[in-house]
Amino acid sequence: MRNKLLAAVAAAALCLGTAGLAQAADPVVEKSFYPYKDGVPTNPAIKVGMVINAANVDQAKDALDPAMYQMIKDGWVEIKVGPTTSFDLNKSYVDATEKSYKAVSLGDKPGDIKGYVAGRPFPQEPSLSDSHAGEKIAWNYKYGINYGDGGFIGPFYWTYRNMASGNIERVLKMNFSFLNFMHRVAVAPMPNIAPNPSEMYRGIYAKVLEPQDVADTQLLIHRYEDDTKLDSSWLYLGFQRRVRKLSTGQITDSFLGSDLMIEDFEGYNGKNSDMKWTFKGTRNILTSFYNHNQMELAEEHAEPDYKFVGLMGRGNCFPKVTYQLRKVFEVEAVPADPNHPISKRIMYFDAQTMYATRENIYDRAGKLWKTFIIGKSDPDFHLPINKGTGIAIDDEFSMIDVQAGHCTTGQFKAQMDPALAPASRFAVDGLRSGN
Amino acid sequence: MKQWFKTMALAGSALALTGLALPAWADDDSLRIKNKIEEDFQYRDHVGLSKATTLGQSDLDKDFTPSGGMFDAVKIHAILRASYDATFQLNSGHFGNDAGGAISFNQNGIGAANQLPGSRTDAGPVAWGQGLNLRTLTDGLGTAGPGGPVVTFAPPGQHYVNTNFNMAGNPNQGLALLSGYSGEDRGIDMGVPVRPCDVDHRGCIKGYMDKNAQELAAPEFNKRLDFLREFYVDGSIPVGSNTLDLRLGRQQLVWGRTDLFRVLDVVNPIDYSRNNIYDENSDIRIPMGMLRADYRMGARGPFDDINVQGLWEFENFRPDDLGQAGSTNNPLQAADFFRGMKNCWDNGCTVNNFGAGGNLATNFAPGEIGIRTANIPHGLSHSTYGGKVEGELGGVGFSVNALSTYSQLPSLRGGIVSNDPFNSAAAPAIYPGVIAFDIAFPRVNLYGGSLDFNIEPIDTAIRIETAYTQGEEFANTARSRLFSESDVARYVIGADRNTFIRFLNPNRAFLFSAQMFGTHLMNYELHESPTGRYGMPDWQDNWVATLLIKAWYAHDTISPQLLAAHDFMARANTIEPSVDWQPSNLWRIKIGANMKFGAYKNAFDNDVGATPFAGMPGAAPTIAGGSSPPVALSAGQLAGLLPLGTFRTGILGMAHNESQLFASVALRF
16 A cells, blocks of 8 residues: 555656656757657658568668668568657656756766766767767766666566577566666655665666576666776575675676676666777667557467567567657777677667667677667556656567577566665565575 | 474464454465476486485465555465485385395404404404304303304393393394495494384484384475475564564575585574485475564665574474485485494494404493484474674675574484493493493584675675584594584685686686685594594594586576585595586476595594493503593594594595486476
8 A cells, every 4th residue: 555655656746747848948958858849850761651671671771770670681570660759758857957967077087977966967969079979878878767766577578589490498577676776856765765875876676486497586786876886786596595696797697598698688787887988970760669558469478457569570589569760879888898798789879768779789709699679668658657757668678699599588567666666675685585 | 292283383373473463464466386396316326226206396475465554564485395205115125124134244353362252253254243242251151152152132221131142122134234335444333224213113213313114205294294394474564664574484594605515504404314415405404483583774874784683493403304224315324323323222233343452343232332312402492593683884795693503413422321341240330431322412502604795806706604603512532421512613715706618608608606615623632642543533624615617508498517525634525517408497307417536434533442341351541651541531542434434534425435326307387
């Protein structure tokens, strides 16, 4: 009951935040958060309603990232174009940006930032002439609205698939929780949860529910405000009933045998200072932004109040959704650690929301290894709890290992309900409560 | 049994009282059930089938959301387990009703020139019951029989009265040599009854090692109702911004941060009879009825997380399950020795290379040597209690732990009243240095702590654990009761690192997990004399290193691993390669081998040099140029693997003869 009350209050706060006029007084902030106010991107080869397939993909090449182009060209998938819509972010986040961004600057070395309070730290349009533009986008991503001040995914189905045969090898059912401990903009306490002696910025918690061999496995990540400080990560293994502190090597290793590393979560789940970020330019490409309720949803895993996004294409590795032509910032991220298992990430950050919705990951030899699709739904076309939150909803992911012909797909039931992510869930001892 | 019901009744009452405090609650979710059926096979060289277990287990969980009242959330959890090991049927010649047989000992002999009255003194085989009759040395009552003297062991509790052997009550059948696994050395040896206790009751220790055939094959169906493996109620009470979590019922409580060997993880006893030390601890911890309270405060002051835990174990104390003579796993061979010694006390026995300076198989009558009884603490006044503070501070996880409990491993306490095997006229008395014992489980207090942290430059997570215990008891041949107390410091440092070996797997790192366990006996006693070494057989300092290398392929559906352990002082090793394959979410198949190699015969004073009885022939030991021990005690004149060399050989070395292949198939649904 108490949780429901908190959720109602939180949702109300978020709704109030978005009830205001979708604009900002500051032109920099206005352009950053409402890029489509004066019109959506266009491309003569791209029309709403068209299907891009192997036959016509060459015409649409400019509107696709290289990996997506190649996958369509190879007949792995056909994508349907939907109308580009504005994903207006929560007004409290926009207001916080407007209030404080002018005082924000980069520090002397990677991982340093000065003057940041809340919101988007660098709303200015990135420029190729700015050698720090990539790093600034990375900061915008780190301090992005993400799951708001707190959110929950549950259930969250991860399916391991063989692309060639279409066989499903494994299905994991999980819950994920996210909580911002600092720079909160919409839900009390604001701006920070106290006490917070180590200045933890954000917590991520995951628990595996099925299958039995990994059931009760729990992952807890503490990311600190000091970006140069190593994340603290713990894994609770149900079959051992023991909490283990993770070495950094485990962050860049396959998570539970999937095609994702812990570092891949949400697009990039690491420290800014672990990468060298280079802005490669602004582009308009097709990305998986859509309205969940208007998609063809799957019967599989369906719940009384919710259906998950369906899958299609080679090995059912692709989301059955429409793609919007959207403005993105292309950024190259090269690991600082020469022993890192990848050589670089090419990330496409959605200019309006700063989510990393498309990403191509290259192996140590520089060959394309994996390609990451993250489907985002407008919150107003999703679960009622998400309506009006101003937070684009994680709805589907596909991490495709193009070398191995394998993928892991994720189907979300995301709920922007801070009451479902209480602070106690992010305490290390909470992991032991299942002992 | 009565006490068990008392404690369960108490637990029930507590549950009922808790229930009174609860408001009406609503089902928060349906009953969640997880089931597992597992077939597990093991095959040993020289022995054959050593495990053929069918196991069924169900985990049940049910959540409730109270509508008002003091509890925020309530959960009921239960694990039901039943298993049946067909080994006792399929390989009954080694582990069942037909195990053992007639035995004989190869005595060292003292030669014809030293002929003793009525006994065989040449080297060679001497059958059970046909050893040297000590009374013939003093009473001259020995009666010659075929192949040697014939002696009767007196009934339990009665003084030795004659010299005739009562083979009817203690026949030469269903026995195995204690040295059977390692081969005889020139030290002592014993006969051990190895059939289930309902088939052969000899040597069974009531309430400790007295399993019948059904209990050996289906261990969950016993007086302690072990089929109800876990059953507890969780309740969460908000206290301001903190939470008080209560758990009441039979449960496992895991302390510490290490695997395989235990330093702090000692709240629950362990069932070593299942697969020695090689099963996951969560599968072999013996859940205990307890009340556990965790006061979770989250971030406070300088701590990122700080919590206080208290526990009270109200279920009757249970020692570690060390198996039973005739069962498939007997760590340190303690169960074999205990059963042989219990039979000695109850029915008399023949001990090889004991008399005549440790050279002749020697008969003992009941009540002369052996194990009289096991005193297992029971009742609420003997409960376990303790607590810990655990938290995170500046990226370092820590815990401070304290526990008052009873040793889960047995102590043999000498100094009990026994009979003089040399003198039928002597009154029963306490004879210093006599190997007549009661089994005890002494109260021990543990203080310890643990840390974990990352060393970023080497990408390694470090785990440290230490414990200091007071009250543990150790064998000590320099003491008249043959044991002494010592504080013990145990410690472990572990390191976990994920490392790519790219030519073996370019996309998935290997887990390297290394641990070094150390033990230091604070009150150590070991004497070196011209006649030999005597005192405490354990090593004052010893270390065991473990290494786990684990790999994953095919999206973690195939996982080969290598587990290795090395006992530094014993120079004993174990290596266990295995492969785990999960063809689907439902099935899991595992095959592997567990191989032991290295040293496995560390000798130590076997106390045969003790001269506690006035009628014993030969001079009391004297030590030139140094302090002499009390004349009654051993001065290390005679040594062998059995029984005390086993402590030096350790749990790895004493399983030397148990190298095995294994395979298991599990279905989970």
